[in-house]
Amino acid sequence: MANHRVNLKQIKLHYQHALPNQMVTAVVVLDHNLRICYVNPAAEALLVKSFNKLYRLTIAQVFYNTPINTRRLEQLLTTGQEFSDSDVTIEFFDHRQITVEITASSVTFEQCPHILLEFKQIDQQKQISDEAFQQQQWESARDLIRGLAHEIKNPLGGLRGAAQLLDKELNIEQREYTAMIIEQADRLTDLVDRLLGPNQLPIMKTQNIHIVLEKVFKLTQFDNPKNITLVRDYDPSIPEITFDQDKLQQTLINIVHNAMQVLQNQHSITLKTRAANNKTINGKRIKLCAQISIIDDGPGIPEHIQSTLFYPMVSGRAAGTGLGLSICQTIIHQHQGKLYCKSRPGRTEFTILLPFNSEN
Ligand SMILES: Nc1ncnc2c1ncn2[C@@H]1O[C@H](COP(=O)(O)OP(=O)(O)O)[C@@H](O)[C@H]1O
Numbered sequence: 001m002a003n004h005r006v007n008l009k010q011i012k013l014h015y016q017h018a019l020p021n022q023m024v025t026a027v028v029v030l031d032h033n034l035r036i037c038y039v040n041p042a043a044e045a046l047l048v049k050s051f052n053k054l055y056r057l058t059i060a061q062v063f064y065n066t067p068i069n070t071r072r073l074e075q076l077l078t079t080g081q082e083f084s085d086s087d088v089t090i091e092f093f094d095h096r097q098i099t100v101e102i103t104a105s106s107v108t109f110e111q112c113p114h115i116l117l118e119f120k121q122i123d124q125q126k127q128i129s130d131e132a133f134q135q136q137q138w139e140s141a142r143d144l145i146r147g148l149a150h151e152i153k154n155p156l157g158g159l160r161g162a163a164q165l166l167d168k169e170l171n172i173e174q175r176e177y178t179a180m181i182i183e184q185a186d187r188l189t190d191l192v193d194r195l196l197g198p199n200q201l202p203i204m205k206t207q208n209i210h211i212v213l214e215k216v217f218k219l220t221q222f223d224n225p226k227n228i229t230l231v232r233d234y235d236p237s238i239p240e241i242t243f244d245q246d247k248l249q250q251t252l253i254n255i256v257h258n259a260m261q262v263l264q265n266q267h268s269i270t271l272k273t274r275a276a277n278n279k280t281i282n283g284k285r286i287k288l289c290a291q292i293s294i295i296d297d298g299p300g301i302p303e304h305i306q307s308t309l310f311y312p313m314v315s316g317r318a319a320g321t322g323l324g325l326s327i328c329q330t331i332i333h334q335h336q337g338k339l340y341c342k343s344r345p346g347r348t349e350f351t352i353l354l355p356f357n358s359e360n
Pocket residue numbers: 254258259262296298299300301302309314315316317319320321322323324325326348
């Protein structure tokens with residue numbers, strides 16, 4: 001034990017010496033058995049665990065999902081061949097994810113080979129710029145579609161009016177045709193209205209979010225042919241916040257409904273609420289939010305639509321319109337909130353953040 005203390009101290013001193021920027025770079029040192037023998041304070045912060053807890057653990061015991069596997073590490077020990085991965089996503093056992101740049105190199109201590117892993121977190125600035133970019137893209141897609149929908153809607157009204165006038169001039173048999181024009185025009189108007197998105201402003205009221213969650217829970221339970229397990233995980237202490245009850249309900253139902261469509265029997269959907277601190281919404285730091293998560297253990301969002309998931313007309317289903325999530329996004333925007341999704345096979349989580357404003 002005493003010996004090991006000396007080692008750690010030496011290792012620590014060495015790194016502090018060798019890595020002047022160690023404040024920002026998280027450093028993890030593995031011994032030749034690939035067990036953690038040192039972490040610097042930045043690594044403790046990144047891994048949200050103290051050195052004492054991390055000591056002697058393997059990488060597989062710390063990360064749930066990471067591209068650094070035993071094979072690569074063993075290869076590094078034997079060949080000394082360093083590797084570095086940029087822009088890798090690491091997942092922890094509590095499903096927290098971080099994006100980092102990893103550099104792995106070999107170092108020798110007391111004639112024993114060790115591995116030095118350096119993690120540079122690129123999350124925060126990346127997340128903010130990614131979000132701003134996504135937001136811009138979403139807004140331009142939405143504006144484009146809205147503009148188009150407007151352009152279609154106007155002549156469509158004229159078309160329908162003209163067919164109605166013509167209808168009066170025709171005999172019964174010929175009216176079949178005008179009826180068809182009117183019916184199809186109505187179908188198109190309906191589609192165009194949905195493309196335009198919600199057109200009334202929300203009716204805001206200060207109330208408990210669980211009223212809505214309970215309604216969604218009951219409605220879903222009533223219409224649950226696949227017998228999907230619905231789990232409630234509420235934080236009842238969340239204070240009342242200001243929102244439009246119908247619109248929030250519509251949003252939650254859309255999200256739950258999407259999950260119900262892809263889930264099979266035996267699977268589950270969890271409705272979870274929490275109070276959340278210090279979240280970024282539209283680039284602004286928000287002190288306190290109500291956080292609603294809808295989590296399922298289904299197949300995950302198809303990879304090819306993940307980056308455009310909230311755009312209008314993006315759907316992974318043959319019969320889908322792709323309007324549901326776009327409408328949800330508009331509604332949450334009207335509430336100055338944020339809606340985002342993290343998904344991989346086996347776990348999809350939609351998160352809604354609703355800020356407590358000064359009135360709250
Ligand atoms: N929980 C989920 N699990 C897997 N895929 C999902 C989930 N929620 C949404 N999706 C995917 O996102 C697509 C877009 O959803 P949405 O905007 O509601 O449009 P639509 O339901 O009309 O397709 C769906 O078609 C589906 O492929």
